[in-house]
Amino acid sequence: MGFQSILVANRGEIAIRIMRAANDLGINAVAVYSEDDSQALHRTVADQAVALKGRGVPAYLNMDGIIEAAKESNCDAIHPGYGFLAENAAFARKCAENGIAFIGPDVEHLELFGDKGRARAAAANVDVPILKGIDRSVSLEEAQEFYASLDGKSGMMIKAVAGGGGRGTRAVTNEADIEDAYNRCRSEANIAFGSGELYVEEFLERARHIEVQILGDKSGNIVHLGERECSIQRRYQKIVEIAPAPNLSETLRANIIYAALSLAKSVNYTNLGTFEFLVSVKTAYEGDSFFFIETNARLQVEHTVTEAVTGVDIVQAQIQLSEGSSFTDIGLDGPNISAPRGFAIQTRINMETLMEDGTVKPSGGTLRSYEVPNGPGVRTDGFGYAGYTTSPSYDSLLAKVIVHSPSPKFESAVRRSLRALSEFRIEGISANIPFLTNVLNHPDFINWSVHTRWV
Incomplete structure (x- = not known):
């Protein structure tokens, strides 16, 4: 039996996009909205809207609050959209524990590809080409050693292990810039993803x-x-x-x-x-x-x-x-x-x-x-x-x-x-x-x- 009601755990244009898709399939669409989104368009497009506690991004990251909203509105599935909780394996697992379908990949795939180092290793295992790099979290010293190993033939990318969307990412083409770039990436990654772990790979300039x-x-x-x-x-x-x-x-x-x-x-x-x-x-x-x-x-x-x-x-x-x-x-x-x-x-x-x-x-x-x-x-x-x-x-x-x-x-x-x-x-x-x-x-x-x- 198909879904009867889907809660869209997002806001803005993507929430509206998902609600329209659900409605076209004959499925009820439920919105959630933070205190500072009370006038947002996605809440009026939905068939039903549930208020979340809090303001700003934290309201849309509150797993328990969103699952409670889904239960309150009798939803049998949650679509996370993009950003916020979309690639959060813990949230997908929590949905399953509460008998709610998570519309997205399985937990194991969220965990695998949520770790960019593990994803690189998985690609290499089936002979998919990857750039030179270290497939795990690295320290500043390890990043510096990797840069030195490139012998000036190319630069280095510093990236967030749990990242995406270009956040927590820096290109380094000068050895003197490594420490500053590493610290900036770590700070950005902590803010964006709740994890400051970084990995490194070769930089393609063009x-x-x-x-x-x-x-x-x-x-x-x-x-x-x-x-x-x-x-x-x-x-x-x-x-x-x-x-x-x-x-x-x-x-x-x-x-x-x-x-x-x-x-x-x-x-x-x-x-x-x-x-x-x-x-x-x-x-x-x-x-x-x-x-x-x-x-x-x-x-x-x-x-x-x-x-x-x-x-x-x-x-x-x-x-x-x-x-x-x-x-x-x-x-x-x-x-x-x-x-x-x-x-x-x-x-x-x-x-x-x-x-x-x-x-x-x-x-x-x-x-x-x-x-x-x-x-x-x-x-x-x-x-x-x-x-x-x-x-x-x-x-x-x-x-x-x-x-x-x-x-x-x-x-x-x-x-x-x-x-x-x-x-x-x-x-x-x-x-x-x-x-x-x-x-x-x-x-x-x-x-x-x-x-x-x-x-």
């Missing part, structure tokens, strides 16, 4: 970021929905995502997807996961080398572009797989998965001000006007409305503009994205639309001659 969307059912079957290009980043934070990856050879595409499938199958992966890789660009490596970096065992912000080019509702698939459906049941067995059609581009609309020195300052305030773009091939996922006062307690993401062009020419999707951005009307707060417009208008973007440090 690389593309390619990720593969994987789904697994409870019978051990694995399918992929193609790849996404996530190379447009600022300080390791994605700002523009594309599906499929432009200017990627069919051989390299096939090899990356095969690597993702091999790793997923080796651990009997279940539900939704994104397997992420770096592809070298003009480095000392021969040819088009690629390397596994991590798996995000959750729904991604950029799942939308894959939906656009495949026609698959990824959130509905998550829910149905958690109910126990097979790929055949939901029409995702091999012959029924369509090849990507055209290109899709997602731009992240962030509340921010770009300063004269190039730094970014978060912005906020009351929205006087909020008019989203529309028309053929345009979708906007957001949570703004005229009169809404934003909260400084949360991430700066306000909306996502997703465009799809069925044309095989990438520039057609670029033009549609630029048109959509020009139609977005936001007054009362500062947003990054001019910056995104400049990115999309740049010849390097149109010709796809970019890498993760291009911005």
Whole structure:
């Protein structure tokens, strides 16, 4: 029997996205909201809303409070969205102990891929390429020794073991900078993930970021929905995502997807996961080398572009797989998965001000006007409305503009994205639309001659 009611343990655009998917499946959607989110749009979109104690992020991290809200509203499942508790194995285990389904991967997969060192080791075990590194938490001294072992041939990345989303991450290309970078990463990781453990790996100065969307059912079957290009980043934070990856050879595409499938199958992966890789660009490596970096065992912000080019509702698939459906049941067995059609581009609309020195300052305030773009091939996922006062307690993401062009020419999707951005009307707060417009208008973007440090 399918779920009757799902509690969405999140806020903002992703909470609304999940609620719509649930409703389209005939499932009741329940929202939770913190004290400072009483005017948030997600609580009015839901069929029912339950208040949480506390303000800001801590309210959405209160496992007991969220499970109590699920029980109070007779929910038989919880969807965590992304961020907050989405990859928290302890929360998934607590859900099971209370007879509530966790819509996401199994606990063992959350634990495995929540430890980036263990994930690297798992990839190496099935001959999936990884960069030189240490597959466990390292001390400052061990990080310094690893850097020295590279003999100046490349720099070093310091990363949070429990991390993701670019937080707790630094590139080091000078030995004198290691201690400061290590301490900053440890501090950021502690704040973001509750763990200051760090690991190190070789740094690719010029690389593309390619990720593969994987789904697994409870019978051990694995399918992929193609790849996404996530190379447009600022300080390791994605700002523009594309599906499929432009200017990627069919051989390299096939090899990356095969690597993702091999790793997923080796651990009997279940539900939704994104397997992420770096592809070298003009480095000392021969040819088009690629390397596994991590798996995000959750729904991604950029799942939308894959939906656009495949026609698959990824959130509905998550829910149905958690109910126990097979790929055949939901029409995702091999012959029924369509090849990507055209290109899709997602731009992240962030509340921010770009300063004269190039730094970014978060912005906020009351929205006087909020008019989203529309028309053929345009979708906007957001949570703004005229009169809404934003909260400084949360991430700066306000909306996502997703465009799809069925044309095989990438520039057609670029033009549609630029048109959509020009139609977005936001007054009362500062947003990054001019910056995104400049990115999309740049010849390097149109010709796809970019890498993760291009911005």
